[in-house]
Amino acid sequence: MIGEVANTMSFVFPSSSNEMTDEEFRLFSLLVYEECGINLKIEKRSFLQNRIVQRMKATGIKSFYRYYKLVTNDEGGKVELLAFLDALTINETSFYRNKPQLDLFQYSVLPEILSKKRAANNFTLKIWSAGCSTGQEPYTIAMILNDVMTDIKGWKVNIFASDLSLTALEAAQQGIYPKEKTEGVDEASLRRYFIEKGGNVQVKDELKRLIIFDFHNLMYDNGFSHIDVIFCRNVMIYFDSQTQKGVIERFYQCLVPKGHLFLGHTETLQGVNDNFIFIHKNKGTAYQKK
Ligand SMILES: C[S@@+](CC[C@H](N)C(=O)[O-])C[C@H]1O[C@@H](n2cnc3c(N)ncnc32)[C@H](O)[C@@H]1O
Structure with missing residues (x-):
């Protein structure tokens, strides 16, 4: 389902700036939710965008659309998908917490x-x-x-x-x-x-x-x-x-x-x-x- 929407995204929402479109936010947050249960509400939009931009820099990818295609690619995208999800996790913890x-x-x-x-x-x-x-x-x-x-x-x-x-x-x-x-x-x-x-x-x-x-x-x-x-x-x-x-x-x-x-x-x-x-x-x- 995500793949189908992505195909239409290439025509309707091509974004190569550092600003995600609404549709890109929707697709990425749905992907994150389906993959690991993390529920990114609209308030988390700039957090999500920053982390994607980080990963785009790390992989040399210039647009949100291309990055989305990579992480949803079953063939070669699994490793990057893990790195992407990793970048979204909040790892705050401490000894003897609570x-x-x-x-x-x-x-x-x-x-x-x-x-x-x-x-x-x-x-x-x-x-x-x-x-x-x-x-x-x-x-x-x-x-x-x-x-x-x-x-x-x-x-x-x-x-x-x-x-x-x-x-x-x-x-x-x-x-x-x-x-x-x-x-x-x-x-x-x-x-x-x-x-x-x-x-x-x-x-x-x-x-x-x-x-x-x-x-x-x-x-x-x-x-x-x-x-x-x-x-x-x-x-x-x-x-x-x-x-x-x-x-x-x-x-x-x-x-x-x-x-x-x-x-x-x-x-x-x-x-x-x-x-x-x-x-x-x-x-x-x-x-x-x-
Ligand atoms: C805030 S830390 C909590 C660490 C520790 N349990 C504590 O209370 O100090 C949340 C951890 O949950 C992990 N996490 C989030 N979603 C997860 C998932 N779907 N499966 C496994 N771990 C997940 C994150 O990677 C992160 O390390």
Whole structure:
């Protein structure tokens, strides 16, 4: 469908300036929505335009129309489509983001999961950081697990950390951060889990080996199952309600019974999915599969 409209666009809306036409905005925003669920409203027009112009410069393409033809070309456009979507992602994140919520995880949810598993002689734990950006969220989870699980060596722990942005994933995998970006991490954890490197700190292998970083677009199923806890924080805000419903249904399917889901503090399941119970403690909130 997008391809058909694009063919007419070449006659009606040829634009080679740095200003997108209304039709070009409509087509690009539809493409972004269909590919990754990000819902770019009209207020985001200049943001979208700037990012396209960046990619046009990087690829040496001179018009919005030609760039659109490239990213919608099934043969050779897939790599550039990924780079384009990557350029649109907002990767803002930090260590120990939303501390009350992480306290709920550390002091209530996690101990309860661990004691049930120990009683059942089940020493596997699977956590998914969906939309992990540059890694601060999965590394925070790994620090919490290490702090709480004194017997962690006897467990099979996997933190799956996924994102749509390949540049964010690359940074996450490296695990090198400017020291001033670690303000959420207390001194003891900084010493225990990081190595100082000039003005930067690098995450130690002790944490890294708990995490598997991988590309994943939340618009699609990834075959995960038996996940104990999902963190998908500050990702759904970019999606409309239809996309949110699809994402949450896939989360529901891959969680264990009574599995937990942590969303960002402005995100809610109200009107999205009724199959979770809302839990909260001391300003920390989460959802639990019924
Ligand atoms: C604002 S960051 C949130 C990072 C972290 N979860 C946190 O709360 O600090 C949002 C992340 O969601 C990712 N994202 C957006 N749409 C996505 C999609 N369709 N599939 C996977 N990741 C997506 C972006 O690339 C970005 O890294």
